[in-house]
Amino acid sequence: MKMNKTWLVFRNEYATHVKKKGFIFGILSMPLFVVLMVLVGFVSVWLEHNPAPVGFIDLNHVMGNVQQVPLKKKQPFPPVHSLPFEDESSAEQALRDGSIQAYFLLTDNYFNSGEVIMVTTEKTGANAEHDFGDFLVHNLVKDQPPVLAERLREGPNLIIRSLDGAREMAADDWVSILMPILAGVLFVIAVNISGNYLLQAVVAEKENRTMEIIVTSISPGQLMAGKVLGNLLVGLTQLFTWFIFAIIALKLLPTVFPVKFTPRVDPAGILLIAATFLPAFVMVAAFMGAIGATATDPREAQQITGWFTIPIVIPLWFTNVFMFNPNGALSVAMSLFPVTAPIALPFRAAFTTVPQWQIILSITLLCLLAAFALWLSGRIFRLGMLRYGKRVRLREAFSKSGSKP
Amino acid sequence: MPNIIVDRISKTFGNLQAVKNVSFEVNPGEIFGLLGPNGAGKTTSIRIMLDIFKADSGTVSILGGAMTEEKKNRIGYLPEERGLYQDIQLERCLVYLATLKGLEESEARGRINDYLEKFDLADARKKKVKELSKGMQQKAQLITTLVHKPEVVIIDEPFSALDPVNTQMVKDLLKEERHRGTTIVMCTHQMHQVEELADRIALINAGETVLYGGLTEIRRRFASDGVLVRAVNSLPSAIPGVQEIRPHNSSTLLKLENGKTPQEVLNTLIHQGIILEHFEIALPSLDEIFIQVVNHESE
Incomplete structure (x- = not known):
């Protein structure tokens, strides 16, 4: 069966790029980087950890008969023991001879002021303060009914709901907040990588002098569509692989660390991200292709691309604006403006209920710009394909005779 | 009816008139020599014939009318600017380009294998294109031009970078193609090759047709x-x-x-x-x- 030529280009683009060492390195670099960061974090915590016990002087016996904090399952560093001392001089002696790493003095007016004095040395671990805090809370509430003690220890499970009841999220549901930020960052990385592949592919057609062979076999429109879609899939493959790594990491993390969260995947959020990212991807890829066709060599194309991708990441610079004023003029404007919308719209949606008309308008504008970008890139490609060492000017693309050299 | 009718085409780039009222016809099953000094307008004329460039005026009829996407599969083109994907294996490169000319992949593989054997390139099929010599790349390029058995072949300087043995092989191949009924437009400076192969010629100079007709008739005219x-x-x-x-x-x-x-x-x-x-x-x-x-x- 004869295959559609766009499909042939698409398949060739995809197969060519996913087999490149650069792509495989790119796919593995992100999870390896995350693993490395986790390891560095773990090692730095481990280096700061001191397993030696701490001492305390509870002059007014506010904790009563003390109990050690029970060991939690899968705790990488067990909490240090807290040893009672009758007076400060004996605790100071123990600190001097190294049998404890620090001691805490609950002052006379602890209940009124909450004041606790910590006496430390250079050898005191970063964990001492935290572990004693847990020990203090545990003993202050130990005589309460278990359910009440648990609530006092854990605090309220706060649910935040919008006035119209359309949005609801747990206050500690950081995944919902982090998701659009993370997705935005991954989008920028993926779009840059696959956009650059597309740019390279177009420049390579010029460098390899294959343009004439190609355009006498296939229309520039079919060629560009195949290249854009092929590289879109390259980018999506990269995102999908990272997503799989993230799922695996989230599954593995609780088996190693006692993290307590149950990320709730919001289907509407995922849908919104997909609806903005796909046309944005096509738009960026088409512009990258056009840049490749206008540029005279790969280095020049790379320089132009750098300037082009900056507007896309602008919303990330205004994180605080989106968090604290998601319905302000700047947030709304950035979520509607097609170049900033791919990141701004899902980002804003994480903090507020975006009116439906704004979502529809934003995605429509994105789709229109993506279609325009494809049209323009096809036109520029036709003009620039046989120009070696001479740049295509934008006004030529819009001229009446811009469809053909 | 001629397979190619070029009728008074003109093309200007900025202040340069590259082609001025060029006209010629190419009949089915003939080898037509398109000759001219450097910068005469031969390549521009070819690009207009192939619809890569748009003529400012004049028309081109190829295989019975204007160029269409469907007709691209019936035409083989060897451009002056040789080009193959340098970073991929020769066989994959040839199969990809052949499928873009409308061949099924399995059929393309079969034909390419035959050509690789014929052109003494079988051992190079798994090599990257950039590892091949200029002459080998030239032969590979010729395979992409002929593999889909085109009705019209347009070749620009087909003998450049070829040694005498390969030159003879290409000449034999072009004669075979003519025998098969293929219409061939050959653009070259190598006059002795044209004398040996072409049935008719057009000589373009400074963008204009200055000589056009049967080879023997022209030689007699200048005798x-x-x-x-x-x-x-x-x-x-x-x-x-x-x-x-x-x-x-x-x-x-x-x-x-x-x-x-x-x-x-x-x-x-x-x-x-x-x-x-x-x-x-x-x-x-x-x-x-x-x-x-x-x-x-x-x-």
């Missing part, structure tokens, strides 16, 4: 009044009706006096008892015609 002879015994120093006698390669050129015909000179030589091995009307080489026409045009 000087002379004959080439080779005799067993030596020629006399003076021959009636001959104004000049001078050696020409392994023969002797007899320049005839005005009004004298080759037949009369032949009779004279026979009457003088000269035993002839060879007698032919001296026709100019295409090189000589080319230089003569181009020089005349530039004066």
